Amino acid sequence: MSTVAENLERLVTAKNDIAEAIRNKDVEVADTDGFEEFPELISRIGGAIDPSDLTYNKIAEIVRSGNAEKVFRIGDQITTIYTNTDGNQYNMPWDVVAFREVELEDGSKVPGMIIQSHYATVEDIQFDAKEPSSSNSSVASYGWNRWMYSGIRQWLNSNANKGEWWTSTHAEDVAPTQLSSVNGFMKGLPTDFINMLKPTKHETALNYVYPSGRASTYVYDTTYDTFFLPSLKEEHFQYSAQPTYWDGSDREGTDWEYWIQRKGEIAQDYGSSNANTNTIRYSLADKTTAKNVWLRSANRYFSYYEFQVSKTGFYASNHSIVSFGCAPAAVIC
Numbered sequence: 228m229s230t231v232a233e234n235l236e237r238l239v240t241a242k243n244d245i246a247e248a249i250r251n252k253d254v255e256v257a258d259t260d261g262f263e264e265f266p267e268l269i270s271r272i273g274g275a276i277d278p279s280d281l282t283y284n285k286i287a288e289i290v291r292s293g294n295a296e297k298v299f300r301i302g303d304q305i306t307t308i309y310t311n312t313d314g315n316q317y318n319m320p321w322d323v324v325a326f327r328e329v330e331l332e333d334g335s336k337v338p339g340m341i342i343q344s345h346y347a348t349v350e351d352i353q354f355d356a357k358e359p360s361s362s363n364s365s366v367a368s369y370g371w372n373r374w375m376y377s378g379i380r381q382w383l384n385s386n387a388n389k390g391e392w393w394t395s396t397h398a399e400d401v402a403p404t405q406l407s408s409v410n411g412f413m414k415g416l417p418t419d420f421i422n423m424l425k426p427t428k429h430e431t432a433l434n435y436v437y438p439s440g441r442a443s444t445y446v447y448d449t450t451y452d453t454f455f456l457p458s459l460k461e462e463h464f465q466y467s468a469q470p471t472y473w474d475g476s477d478r479e480g481t482d483w484e485y486w487i488q489r490k491g492e493i494a495q496d497y498g499s500s501n502a503n504t505n506t507i508r509y510s511l512a513d514k515t516t517a518k519n520v521w522l523r524s525a526n527r528y529f530s531y532y533e534f535q536v537s538k539t540g541f542y543a544s545n546h547s548i549v550s551f552g553c554a555p556a557a558v559i560c
Contacts, residue, residue, distance in 0.1 A: 283307075287423040290559045295340045299323050301484045305342060307420045309511065311349050312389055312410045317511050319416075320345040321557075324485035325461075329558050330428040332451045339427065339560040341483065343457065346511035347518040347552035350409050352379045354521050354533045355547040356401040363437040366399075369531035370547030374431040374456070374523050375448040377547070378403035383454040383555055385411030386421075405550070412454060412555070426451040427558045431458065431523055432474040437530035447478055454555045456523035459534055461556075462486050462506075464522075464542050465494040472527050473534070479524060495542070502541040508554050518552040519545075 281289075286305065289298050301323055309319040321342040329339035355370035355377045363371075374380055376396045382403065385392035392411035393402045413421060430447045458479035459466070463486035466473045482494065489505040510516040517538035526532035532544040535551055545551075 281305075283417075283419045283423045287559055290338060290340045290423075293338045295338065295559075296326050299340065301325070301488060304345065307417055309349070310415045312408070312415075315349075317349065319511060322485055324556065325483040327481075327558075329560050331560070332426055332428075337560050339558040341556055341558050343483075343485070343556040344511070344554045346514060347508040347520050347554050348412070349510065349512045349552075350405065350412075351518075351550040351552050352382050352405050352409075352521075353403040353548055353550050354379050356403050357548050358399040358401050361399045363530050365529070365531045366437060368548075371437070372434055372525040372529065372531055372533040372547050373448065374525070375450050376400065378406075379456070379521060379553065380450070380452065381411075382409070383412045383456075383553070384426075384452055386413035387411045388414065421453075423559045424453050424557045425560050426453045427560065429455050429480070429523075430478045432479060432525065432527065434525045434527050434530055436528065445474065445476075445478070454557050456521055456553055457483070457556055459522060459524040459542070462522065462536070462542075463490050463494045464497070464534075466497040468497065473524055474527075497542060499537070499539070499541045499543070502537075502539055504540050506536055506540040506542070507538065508536065508552070510552065521551050521553045 283305075289295055303323045304320040305323070306318055306320045309317045311317070322345050323340060324343045325341040327339050327341060328336050330336050353370065354372065357366070357368055357370050359367050361367040361371070371377070378393060381393050381396075382405070387410070389410050390407050392414075393406045395402075429450050429452055431450065433446045433448060459473050460475070460477070461480040461483050463482045464473075465475065490503055495501055495503050495506060507517050508520045510518050519538050520536050522534040522536065522542070524534045526534060526544040529544075531547050533547045534542060534544050536542050
């Protein structure tokens, strides 16, 4: 860490020296803190700071100081080791996808750097299990598309062993079929990596169908999650032919710059005719096998259809009981 520490100290010293020189020459400067005229110096010190050199603790320190965008760029990767239930280990890169002010559970708002797994999880998990005692026949047969109560949300946010990461969240709730065979997702990640992250606020629109009576009213759940699935909006998707089938507002988050760069300014539209190879997620297990992955957003006109990204690069929706991988996100803050 000495090289990085020295470089960071050099950055601060260089900025102060430049500011002093400008002041001594009486040159008017609109923002001496920003130094937009020296982007390479400010962001990387001429390339000397490489995110791969930074400890997790140092990364968190930079983000919490509000200086993340001066050190990191969209698309930079932070790599950790993921250990699955069988003890197999994988190098797991996380892409920097956005810089945002985020809200914590205590209501405070802090600088955040959003990261997302570059690869799909080794494990395939049901978004939600079927709930035979549900009053909604579709949920009884195909599961519920409500993120707040989903089985995959519990899996992503647990460090418990297999058989222990799920608890019932409502009267009809049923455990995902993977409960007995896989550990909680956080169990596979190093403690110092987890310590960079905090639960942050996320809103997710409910479907119109179940509970009933909201055919023209948007209703949202608020959750605080350490790991979460991206919404349609965050992954720069749209459903232009059926705008009421998804949430086009910013309540489910705003388009992440990473996906804007990969897809272009116009959001990727729904359906197989709009496939985009830049959207494909490959398995962490071998880095070459394309996988279907879950998103957080519910298909609003169905109680059981959940949006997903297909292994051929388009987005669609599928029954919540289906077992897919996911490319989870988290916030360093």
